[in-house]
Amino acid sequence: AQSVTQPDIHITVSEGASLELRCNYSYGATPYLFWYVQSPGQGLQLLLKYFSGDTLVQGIKGFEAEFKRSQSSFNLRKPSVHWSDAAEYFCAVGEDTGGFKTIFGAGTRLFVKA
């Protein structure tokens, strides 16, 4: 069965430091991969997505992610974190069954310290 693993439940980084959030997936075919962000009290917002082509994808708010098929990973990165980036981040994989079902990871909560 398809699955998404986010190994870190929470991460704390200093403002201005770089960030990498890990995501591993289990999926037989070419995956459709997403990162979503959930700010406190809000719904989820799409940061970026990967379907095919260039394995390094750019998203909103200065985020990027790299698809590595050999490692079944889709890690999210940002070179310099801002205090407003404090939120929960979800990695997700879309099942190729007509676009109906998305499997979400458990989430990683990011804390930013001054």
Place this chain on the structure above:
Amino acid sequence: DVKVTQSSRYLVKRTGEKVFLECVQDMDHENMFWYRQDPGLGLRLIYFSYDVKMKEKGDIPEGYSVSREKKERFSLILESASTNQTSMYLCASSPLAGGAAPYNEQFFGPGTRLTVL
């Protein structure tokens, strides 16, 4: 600006009550979804719908039902609320996948935090 709205941000109900959670989208999307979000578990799919009057069970449908009488509206029903249904409920919608967009992102509402006492 695309929008998914949910009828309540916070709801407190008693065990055994019938609970209705409403979701409306203004993007003319075909697909709509109901998830529950619990700490450490991420989002789990309860039900989804790909057309009016159509519904499919997700991963955790027990204790829930849904209704989609109009394209823009998708309702989640707890027939007899129980304390283990205390959770954050998220509604989402997405357009039909196909062509240049083989798999479409989902657009989420702000969520309803339901407490069952």
